[in-house]
Amino acid sequence: MAVNIPELEQKRVVIVGAGFAGLKLARLLAKKNFQVVLIDKHNYHQFQPLFYQVAMSGLEPSSISFPLRKAFQRADNVTIRIAEVEEIQAEQNRIITNVGLVNYDILVLAYGTQTNFFNNQKFEALAYPLKSVSQALFVRNEILSDLEDALITRNFEDRQLMLDIVVVGGGPTGVEMAGALAEMKKYILPKDYKELDYNEVDIYLIQGGSRLLPGMSEFAGDNAKEYLENLGVHVMTGCRVVDLDENYVYLKDGSKIKAGKVIWAAGVKCPRINGLKEVCYGPANRLIVDEQLQVCEYDNVYAIGDLAYLKSEEYERGHPQVAQVAIQQAKLLAKNLIKKQSKGFVYNDLGSMATIGRNKAVVELPRFKFKGFFAWLVWLFVHINSLIGVKNKIVVFLNWTWNYLTYDQSLRLIIRPYIRPKRKRPTGNS
Amino acid sequence: MAVNIPELEQKRVVIVGAGFAGLKLARLLAKKNFQVVLIDKHNYHQFQPLFYQVAMSGLEPSSISFPLRKAFQRADNVTIRIAEVEEIQAEQNRIITNVGLVNYDILVLAYGTQTNFFNNQKFEALAYPLKSVSQALFVRNEILSDLEDALITRNFEDRQLMLDIVVVGGGPTGVEMAGALAEMKKYILPKDYKELDYNEVDIYLIQGGSRLLPGMSEFAGDNAKEYLENLGVHVMTGCRVVDLDENYVYLKDGSKIKAGKVIWAAGVKCPRINGLKEVCYGPANRLIVDEQLQVCEYDNVYAIGDLAYLKSEEYERGHPQVAQVAIQQAKLLAKNLIKKQSKGFVYNDLGSMATIGRNKAVVELPRFKFKGFFAWLVWLFVHINSLIGVKNKIVVFLNWTWNYLTYDQSLRLIIRPYIRPKRKRPTGNS
Numbered sequence: 001m002a003v004n005i006p007e008l009e010q011k012r013v014v015i016v017g018a019g020f021a022g023l024k025l026a027r028l029l030a031k032k033n034f035q036v037v038l039i040d041k042h043n044y045h046q047f048q049p050l051f052y053q054v055a056m057s058g059l060e061p062s063s064i065s066f067p068l069r070k071a072f073q074r075a076d077n078v079t080i081r082i083a084e085v086e087e088i089q090a091e092q093n094r095i096i097t098n099v100g101l102v103n104y105d106i107l108v109l110a111y112g113t114q115t116n117f118f119n120n121q122k123f124e125a126l127a128y129p130l131k132s133v134s135q136a137l138f139v140r141n142e143i144l145s146d147l148e149d150a151l152i153t154r155n156f157e158d159r160q161l162m163l164d165i166v167v168v169g170g171g172p173t174g175v176e177m178a179g180a181l182a183e184m185k186k187y188i189l190p191k192d193y194k195e196l197d198y199n200e201v202d203i204y205l206i207q208g209g210s211r212l213l214p215g216m217s218e219f220a221g222d223n224a225k226e227y228l229e230n231l232g233v234h235v236m237t238g239c240r241v242v243d244l245d246e247n248y249v250y251l252k253d254g255s256k257i258k259a260g261k262v263i264w265a266a267g268v269k270c271p272r273i274n275g276l277k278e279v280c281y282g283p284a285n286r287l288i289v290d291e292q293l294q295v296c297e298y299d300n301v302y303a304i305g306d307l308a309y310l311k312s313e314e315y316e317r318g319h320p321q322v323a324q325v326a327i328q329q330a331k332l333l334a335k336n337l338i339k340k341q342s343k344g345f346v347y348n349d350l351g352s353m354a355t356i357g358r359n360k361a362v363v364e365l366p367r368f369k370f371k372g373f374f375a376w377l378v379w380l381f382v383h384i385n386s387l388i389g390v391k392n393k394i395v396v397f398l399n400w401t402w403n404y405l406t407y408d409q410s411l412r413l414i415i416r417p418y419i420r421p422k423r424k425r426p427t428g429n430s
Numbered sequence: 431m432a433v434n435i436p437e438l439e440q441k442r443v444v445i446v447g448a449g450f451a452g453l454k455l456a457r458l459l460a461k462k463n464f465q466v467v468l469i470d471k472h473n474y475h476q477f478q479p480l481f482y483q484v485a486m487s488g489l490e491p492s493s494i495s496f497p498l499r500k501a502f503q504r505a506d507n508v509t510i511r512i513a514e515v516e517e518i519q520a521e522q523n524r525i526i527t528n529v530g531l532v533n534y535d536i537l538v539l540a541y542g543t544q545t546n547f548f549n550n551q552k553f554e555a556l557a558y559p560l561k562s563v564s565q566a567l568f569v570r571n572e573i574l575s576d577l578e579d580a581l582i583t584r585n586f587e588d589r590q591l592m593l594d595i596v597v598v599g600g601g602p603t604g605v606e607m608a609g610a611l612a613e614m615k616k617y618i619l620p621k622d623y624k625e626l627d628y629n630e631v632d633i634y635l636i637q638g639g640s641r642l643l644p645g646m647s648e649f650a651g652d653n654a655k656e657y658l659e660n661l662g663v664h665v666m667t668g669c670r671v672v673d674l675d676e677n678y679v680y681l682k683d684g685s686k687i688k689a690g691k692v693i694w695a696a697g698v699k700c701p702r703i704n705g706l707k708e709v710c711y712g713p714a715n716r717l718i719v720d721e722q723l724q725v726c727e728y729d730n731v732y733a734i735g736d737l738a739y740l741k742s743e744e745y746e747r748g749h750p751q752v753a754q755v756a757i758q759q760a761k762l763l764a765k766n767l768i769k770k771q772s773k774g775f776v777y778n779d780l781g782s783m784a785t786i787g788r789n790k791a792v793v794e795l796p797r798f799k800f801k802g803f804f805a806w807l808v809w810l811f812v813h814i815n816s817l818i819g820v821k822n823k824i825v826v827f828l829n830w831t832w833n834y835l836t837y838d839q840s841l842r843l844i845i846r847p848y849i850r851p852k853r854k855r856p857t858g859n860s
Contacts (some may be wrong), residue, residue, distance in 0.1 A: 043578065043843065069622040073621045079625075100582070134845055134847060138848040151434065411497075412500065415472075415491055417567070418565045
């Protein structure tokens with residue numbers, strides 16, 4: 001049965017996913033002559049670039065999440081539905097969700113990526129992904145409970161399991177996570193866990209490629225490595241994880257690392273949704289789109305953001321899966337839909353950046369690169385500016401200022417979920 | 431095996447529970463000539479009076495929780511262990527916890543209360559308690575997901591199940607929760623859930639006694655009732671819940687209310703710990719103490735806070751289970767231990783208060799009572815002032831100011847826990 005959605009006499013644009021791309025598009029179509037239905041499995045937008053700070057007790061989930069309903073309180077043409085898409089029935093112009101059918105005139109897919117464990121079931125079972133605020137909170141709880149366990153563990157070898165942390169993947173998430181862990185070791189452990197010898201804590205960053213931050217220049221990668229090594233991180237480039245078990249991380253060169261926590265930031269892929277033709281899928285399940293961001297073979301289906309795979313001369317392997325591309329694609333698509341035009345997408349690369357820690361960052365603008373304190377300030381400014389909601393901007397700014405001045409954040413709470421059986425309820429559409 | 435705790439040449443005071451009483455005592459004994467071991471099942475202190483605001487998306491858990499380790503960063507004589515006490519072996523001066531033995535010279539029990547379902551298994555299985563931040567987050571998620579479900583539910587009767595809420599218990603928690611729910615209906619639903627008819631939302635407050643706020647005066651109870659009724663809450667005094675199922679709340683007078691969410695604020699009792707003599711237990715498992723707060727039959731075991739049951743002429747049924755009593759008992763016990771004296775406890779009642787909503791509160795001081803805007807300001811001030819940590823005070827103040835000015839809080843996030851199998855680990859003391 002169809003999901004209960006108001007009937008309006010406008011073309012209905014159904015947007016699947018409220019990440020950077022989907023949210024931006026919905027905001028641009030708000031109060032325009034469309035009926036917009038925004039579907040996400042969460043009732044909030046999450047700011048992915050800062051998940052690692054949630055994992056490190058630096059920020060609260062609410063500071064980097066924004067409720068979708070609040071974002072559209074003033075837009076009467078936007079309907080929000082919390083649902084998961086199960087199938088696309090393009091011939092009938094409708095999608096099947098876990099709460100019922102949704103018809104569309106135009107379908108925009110913006111459901112993004114998920115962690116890529118490269119079909120290795122052990123990686124999936126044992127390593128910790130970092131692709132949602134819930135997963136970030138889970139990592140936070142694991143780190144903190146392991147520190148508590150280590151305190152009461154007399155055996156050195158057992159303690160290693162609790163204290164040592166391996167981060168897999170040398171992209172921005174891996175680099176930022178490793179840097180934050182090293183700062184925790186340096187600034188927090190000696191104050192909060194005086195009984196522990198913080199020299200026992202080892203942080204490893206494992207990167208398959210020959211250098212860190214492969215999406216950026218050699219300048220950025222080399223400086224990130226130097227920063228991390230100065231903080232005491234064991235940076236291992238040109239190194240691959242081949243196996244995992246409950247005690248060890250096994251590397252390609254035959255060596256192994258004893259560590260109970262493996263944070264997996266080694267790559268992403270897109271989920272697949274039933275119903276789309278096989279020919280639409282590109283590498284890592286990205287959807288192949290043309291310059292108008294239209295999914296090949298379908299007239300009224302678009303893909304934007306990390307999901308879209310648009311090959312061009314400059315971007316032979318598709319565009320980078322970053323917020324800027326998503327936002328620019330949403331802008332182009334909104335304009336094309338509103339003005340009934342079909343302009344092609346041209347990416348305007350505004351630059352990229354990564355932070356390693358206090359006063360330490362690398363920034364690359366189209367014309368020049370820099371690092372250090374000023375780069376770190378730019379990183380802070382750009383991230384605060386990109387957050388949704390004035391209150392979130394203020395809260396994150398205050399948090400960061402507080403942390404900077406005190407070298408200490410007070411969010412180290414192990415809040416375990418309260419779980420109880422859910423009542424049986426009539427299904428939504430009965 | 432014994433828990434790994436540093437051996438110091440001081441008397442060891444083991445404090446069980448880091449609520450108002452236990453935390454205060456530990457802080458007063460910090461840097462004094464004792465070895466203090468503070469044991470709690472959480473790594474943070476929780477500020478119970480504001481749990482209902484977490485449930486109502488008004489505050490984040492971290493704003494009303496404070497990490498214990500941070501509280502004692504500068505106190506070298508305080509050791510913190512996250513553990514649950516399973517048994518007291520008073521003859522051997524030790525307790526058994528889930529992570530091993532802990533020896534003591536002096537044992538202070540301050541483990542407080544839990545929700546009292548009066549041994550009714552249906553109440554326990556179906557009603558929602560509100561005695562921890564995790565439970566408060568659970569209630570938050572239930573309220574928000576039910577609103578989402580209601581949007582896509584066409585049948586009026588089914589929607590009632592999702593929209594109507596019954597609060598059981600007319601003490602401060604019940605009154606404050608009912609008031610906050612009524613304000614959500616008035617200020618938030620019309621903005622966030624325009625498709626819903628907010629008149630369909632009914633909020634019930636059920637109180638067994640003849641009036642609300644039985645711990646306060648008639649003045650307070652009557653005014654709270656008037657405030658709540660003006661906000662549209664169905665206040666039912668002299669009314670008892672006799673049964674629950676998945677669809678209905680059954681009342682003593684034979685009537686029933688269709689509601690899927692029942693918030694249980696109808697009473698508390700203390701948990702029992704193996705090993706204490708039966709004769710120590712008073713009403714609701716409180717521990718009978720003498721004026722020095724010493725648990726009867728034991729020379730070196732004390733109980734403070736909600737757990738302590740001290741009968742006096744003025745307090746024939748023991749002292750009220752409120753923060754002020756807990757804090758004053760902790761102060762007295764700290765003084766007695768430090769000065770090796772044995773003064774008796776005399777409660778200095780500073781007053782009590784409850785808030786119903788925006789500009790609406792009742793305050794009773796020893797000499798006079800008042801209500802309305804000024805009472806509400808006093809309530810705000812006293813609660814902010816009682817929070818632990820400068821940052822929490824600032825964050826809560828900013829949150830409340832923001833809410834007051836915008837009539838809107840942006841914490842309405844349904845963040846579901848990420849759950850995965852926990853790795854097998856060697857036990858702490860192996």
